[in-house]
Amino acid sequence: MRLKLRGKSFGGRAVLGPLSLEVERGDRVAILGPSGIGKSTLLRIVAGLDPAFDGRLTGADRLATVFQEPTLLPWRSARDNIMIPTGCDGPTASALMDRVGLPGREAQYPRQLSLGQQRRLSLARAFAARPDVLLMDEPFASLDAETATRMIDLTRDLLDDSGAGLLLVTHDPQEPARLGARALRLSGTPAILG
Numbered sequence: 541m542r543l544k545l546r547g548k549s550f551g552g553r554a555v556l557g558p559l560s561l562e563v564e565r566g567d568r569v570a571i572l573g574p575s576g577i578g579k580s581t582l583l584r585i586v587a588g589l590d591p592a593f594d595g596r597l598t599g600a601d602r603l604a605t606v607f608q609e610p611t612l613l614p615w616r617s618a619r620d621n622i623m624i625p626t627g628c629d630g631p632t633a634s635a636l637m638d639r640v641g642l643p644g645r646e647a648q649y650p651r652q653l654s655l656g657q658q659r660r661l662s663l664a665r666a667f668a669a670r671p672d673v674l675l676m677d678e679p680f681a682s683l684d685a686e687t688a689t690r691m692i693d694l695t696r697d698l699l700d701d702s703g704a705g706l707l708l709v710t711h712d713p714q715e716p717a718r719l720g721a722r723a724l725r726l727s728g729t730p731a732i733l734g
């Protein structure tokens with residue numbers, strides 16, 4: 541995916557300034573910056589969730605997004621939460637659930653899983669979509685240190701195995717190195733990448 545942004549405003553207030561961003565399979569890029577600078581806004585533009593920007597987004601890549609909230613379907617089993625949005629088959633869903641440390645939990649509902657388990661289920665769902673580029677918005681925030689470390693290691697391993705690219709937004713300056721990602725920083729008003 542390739543973004544050439546001239547600017548992004550909300551109600552006449554310029555949030556993002558001119559910037560270019562390119563992430564292909566195998567690339568890992570992390571966007572750092574303080575709260576409110578525009579990280580999520582940038583990710584939402586890349587994800588195609590906010591078409592109201594001045595600029596151009598190109599690339600026919602397959603994208604998958606992991607948000608801080610696991611965004612699971614509450615009335616569907618864990619396995620259905622992987623299979624329905626991605627169209628993958630049952631054995632693939634089960635293999636990914638094993639991989640993220642949820643073996644044998646296929647029939648359980650999201651409410652029966654802890655927050656850390658729900659996050660791992662949403663990670664399994666993202667990789668079931670076989671993305672060229674994985675988009676992640678603060679996916680390791682508000683987890684205890686041990687759970688966050690496990691999920692970071694798991695994400696790195698799944699990226700290694702799949703060859704997917706990564707675009708991560710985070711305010712944690714340690715996460716890029718732990719994921720082998722190049723760090724870029726959003727700063728200024730409107731914010732640009734440095």
Ligand SMILES: Nc1ncnc2c1ncn2[C@@H]1O[C@H](COP(=O)(O)OP(=O)(O)OP(=O)(O)O)[C@@H](O)[C@H]1O
Nearest residue numbers: 550551555573574575576577578579580581582711
């Ligand atoms: N839908 C919206 N309507 C109006 N303003 C918005 C909207 N979404 C975001 N903003 C504003 O744009 C700015 C950037 O917000 P954004 O959520 O992208 O920041 P962020 O860097 O991701 O912050 P955080 O780290 O706290 O999540 C903020 O000033 C926010 O209030």
